[in-house]
Amino acid sequence: MSAPAREPILSVRGLEKHFPIKGSGLLQRTVGAVRAVDGLDLDLYPGEVLGLVGESGCGKSTTGRAILNLQPATAGSVVFQGREIVGLGRKEMRPLRRDIQIVFQDPYASLNPRLPVFDIVAEPLIIHGLTKDETELRERVRTLVETVGLNPEHTNRYPAEFSGGQRQRIGIARALALEPKVLVLDEPVSALDVSIQAGVINLLEDLKDRLGLSYLFIAHDLSVVRHISNRVAVMYLGKIIEVADRDDLFERPTHPYTQALLSAIPLPDPRLERSRQRIIITGDVPSPANPPSGCRFRTRCQKFANELDDTRREKCITLEPPLADRGLNHQSACHYAEVSRVL
Amino acid sequence: MSTAVSSSSSTGGLSQGGTRSTSLPGFDASAPLLTVSDLNVRFPTEDGLVHAVRGVDYSLRSGEVLGIVGESGSGKSVTSLAVMGLLPGSARVTGSVKYRGQELLGQSDRTMSRVRGKGVSMIFQDPMTSLDPVYRVGLQIEETLRSHDRALSSKAAQGRAAELLEMVGIPNARERVRSYPHEFSGGMRQRVVIAIAMANQPDVIIADEPTTALDVTVQAQILEVLQTALTETGAAMVLITHDLGVVAGIADRVLVMYAGRPVEIGSVEDIYYEPRMPYTLGLLGSLPRLDSSTKQRLTPIKGAPPSVVNMPPGCPFAPRCPLHQPDCDVAEPDRVDVGGGHTAACIRTDVVARAHGDAALIFDEASKDSPLMQSQGPADLPGSTGTADDGVPRDPPGEQTEPVTTSATGSLLDPPATTRDGDRS
Numbered sequence: 001m002s003a004p005a006r007e008p009i010l011s012v013r014g015l016e017k018h019f020p021i022k023g024s025g026l027l028q029r030t031v032g033a034v035r036a037v038d039g040l041d042l043d044l045y046p047g048e049v050l051g052l053v054g055e056s057g058c059g060k061s062t063t064g065r066a067i068l069n070l071q072p073a074t075a076g077s078v079v080f081q082g083r084e085i086v087g088l089g090r091k092e093m094r095p096l097r098r099d100i101q102i103v104f105q106d107p108y109a110s111l112n113p114r115l116p117v118f119d120i121v122a123e124p125l126i127i128h129g130l131t132k133d134e135t136e137l138r139e140r141v142r143t144l145v146e147t148v149g150l151n152p153e154h155t156n157r158y159p160a161e162f163s164g165g166q167r168q169r170i171g172i173a174r175a176l177a178l179e180p181k182v183l184v185l186d187e188p189v190s191a192l193d194v195s196i197q198a199g200v201i202n203l204l205e206d207l208k209d210r211l212g213l214s215y216l217f218i219a220h221d222l223s224v225v226r227h228i229s230n231r232v233a234v235m236y237l238g239k240i241i242e243v244a245d246r247d248d249l250f251e252r253p254t255h256p257y258t259q260a261l262l263s264a265i266p267l268p269d270p271r272l273e274r275s276r277q278r279i280i281i282t283g284d285v286p287s288p289a290n291p292p293s294g295c296r297f298r299t300r301c302q303k304f305a306n307e308l309d310d311t312r313r314e315k316c317i318t319l320e321p322p323l324a325d326r327g328l329n330h331q332s333a334c335h336y337a338e339v340s341r342v343l
Numbered sequence: 344m345s346t347a348v349s350s351s352s353s354t355g356g357l358s359q360g361g362t363r364s365t366s367l368p369g370f371d372a373s374a375p376l377l378t379v380s381d382l383n384v385r386f387p388t389e390d391g392l393v394h395a396v397r398g399v400d401y402s403l404r405s406g407e408v409l410g411i412v413g414e415s416g417s418g419k420s421v422t423s424l425a426v427m428g429l430l431p432g433s434a435r436v437t438g439s440v441k442y443r444g445q446e447l448l449g450q451s452d453r454t455m456s457r458v459r460g461k462g463v464s465m466i467f468q469d470p471m472t473s474l475d476p477v478y479r480v481g482l483q484i485e486e487t488l489r490s491h492d493r494a495l496s497s498k499a500a501q502g503r504a505a506e507l508l509e510m511v512g513i514p515n516a517r518e519r520v521r522s523y524p525h526e527f528s529g530g531m532r533q534r535v536v537i538a539i540a541m542a543n544q545p546d547v548i549i550a551d552e553p554t555t556a557l558d559v560t561v562q563a564q565i566l567e568v569l570q571t572a573l574t575e576t577g578a579a580m581v582l583i584t585h586d587l588g589v590v591a592g593i594a595d596r597v598l599v600m601y602a603g604r605p606v607e608i609g610s611v612e613d614i615y616y617e618p619r620m621p622y623t624l625g626l627l628g629s630l631p632r633l634d635s636s637t638k639q640r641l642t643p644i645k646g647a648p649p650s651v652v653n654m655p656p657g658c659p660f661a662p663r664c665p666l667h668q669p670d671c672d673v674a675e676p677d678r679v680d681v682g683g684g685h686t687a688a689c690i691r692t693d694v695v696a697r698a699h700g701d702a703a704l705i706f707d708e709a710s711k712d713s714p715l716m717q718s719q720g721p722a723d724l725p726g727s728t729g730t731a732d733d734g735v736p737r738d739p740p741g742e743q744t745e746p747v748t749t750s751a752t753g754s755l756l757d758p759p760a761t762t763r764d765g766d767r768s
Binding site: 055163221222264 | 647
């Protein structure tokens with residue numbers, strides 16, 4: 001568990017990433033914006049795994065990319081080890097990239113199919129001029145490939161010759177090449193079959209302990225997130241609606257969305273699964289181009305629909321709930337937050 | 344397979360002859376609902392014959408939900424497409440699929456159209472592509488209804504379509520029948536697909552990954568709608584999924600597929616709490632648990648599923664199996680009954696039984712997903728030492744009945760764990 005007194009290694013405040021919606025006319029004027037990330041705060045502490053979860057379209061991947069400046073943020077601040085990242089150009093970002101790296105979701109699309117594995121893993125080392133000579137480069141790549149559990153004899157092979165799990169290991173080796181301090185893992189195991197996924201999760205846990213890394217672990221699978229994270233942040237429509245230490249979030253969720261999300265996930269245990277009371281929320285996620293007023297979740301909220309009277313509902317409709325402290329490192333954005341066990 | 348959820352195609356559906364009966368030669372209402380035996384599907388490719396489904400056997404009882412689970416490429420979808428007669432012409436399908444005593448394999452598309460939708464209907468994974476984008480959803484439901492009942496008036500079909508949409512939880516169903524699929528969200532489209540599948544009160548609904556494309560909160564809604572569909576129609580269901588959580592909640596029996604074959608079939612409780620096939624056990628051990636705060640390490644299965652082109656003899660799971668022994672490479676094991684209709688294709692089910700569902704006892708964490716890491720061949724894996732040290736006599740299958748004393752730690756296979764620790768990094 002992270003001690004709140006420590007300094008975060010990565011600190012995000014008021015992050016916004018809006019994608020303009022262009023009109024169809026000749027001038028292609030901007031007629032609106034998809035507010036993919038809409039005012040997001042988070043802190044990542046050294047040595048911790050912060051899970052960032054949410055359903056598709058909630059902005060979790062965009063958050064990861066905006067933090068790395070791969071897609072420049074519209075507004076807000078991302079401070080990494082005391083340096084502001086938002087607004088930096090490509091050149092200025094380059095030295096920072098040594099310390100903060102990303103692993104992408106799709107191991108089939110994120111490796112260049114025309115490069116042998118050796119070149120893929122060596123590329124960051126060459127770009128950053130980190131090795132003196134060929135021998136040292138070979139040695140470094142060999143170590144990296146071994147670290148992720150692949151056979152260094154096979155580095156002359158191409159990505160197509162590897163399975164999904166092995167490719168994801170290659171992507172991890174590449175991300176580790178520069179000895180980063182922070183890894184942004186964007187759905188690193190969701191493209192993999194379960195039997196393969198478990199091996200990659202174990203590898204990520206080992207690497208974190210051995211190399212003292214911090215992870216921002218972006219995923220939609222809450223079971224995986226519970227397994228690997230120290231703290232978990234739940235996103236809905238571009239905002240964090242609840243963040244807490246892992247077990248606290250899973251056992252004492254206070255936001256109705258977190259409760260519904262946890263309740264919706266089927267457990268691979270027939271007796272438990274059949275005896276559960278399930279909260280089924282209605283409808284789909286609203287469009288991030290036109291989020292509801294006040295609380296963004298109110299249109300699907302089981303509490304809003306079933307428990308609140310009109311006067312209390314008024315507050316949900318007019319006032320956006322802030323991410324308020326609930327004690328014990330637990331924050332949630334609901335006017336009527338209360339703990340409810342759903343697991 | 345775009346619109347062909349129930350009728351053969353959107354053009355041919357309405358022009359069928361007047362019979363509304365599903366009877367083919369051999370129809371027998373008292374015969375078992377759906378029986379698949381020795382189903383094989385081969386696809387000719389440039390690399391050789393891909394044997395995607397290798398001898399699938401199962402039977403479906405009235406009103407039951409059979410979950411078919413397996414990882415990608417295990418043949419679970421191809422199996423169901425073969426049952427529905429929806430595979431491309433190049434596929435070579437052998438074996439038998441009997442619905443109420445009628446053989447479905449080898450029937451013409453026209454004949455099959457009488458069964459599809461009425462006898463057996465299907466729900467596909469992707470609600471974005473399984474509806475026809477140029478027709479209103481109401482019309483697509485009406486087409487399904489009228490292709491099996493020529494006497495049904497257009498007006499009655501419209502009314503029934505709205506009723507069906509209401510049943511699957513679409514708000515303002517009377518107006519929404521006039522909407523096009525693109526006006527619906529993914530979850531709402533899947534509701535429409537379910538409405539089409541239940542339109543003709545089928546006896547069997549085959550649902551192929553019906554919730555995989557959906558977010559979890561929407562998945563929970565759709566699973567509820569599926570339950571409604573089953574209650575309303577009284578149909579039995581074959582639910583194909585890779586999600587062991589979904590199966591745990593809805594299935595009565597579970598069939599586990601691996602490399603094109605069922606490797607274990609049993610009641611949902613047998614499969615989850617007392618698996619007998621190492622693959623099933625490994626699959627359960629690979630799953631992180633949402634409801635557990637203990638930071639127990641996951642137990643991955645090393646290696647990757649085999650390619651189904653030119654399979655070697657022997658058990659296809661042997662190269663990944665911690666219980667592998669030389670006998671395993673001799674012949675592919677048949678499923679043996681381990682009690683109460685629970686069958687598993689393994690010659691070491693007695694060892695698996697002692698784990699009582701705890702994968703960590705058999706799969707140690709040294710097994711990583713990297714066949715490239717193994718300098719020694721699969722034949723050198725624990726089998727030889729493991730059998731000697733854990734006291735299991737290396738006997739032919741079926742004779743290993745003696746209970747075996749396990750070490751105090753409870754690990755069934757300590758020695759191989761240490762040997763395999765060495766081949767990592």
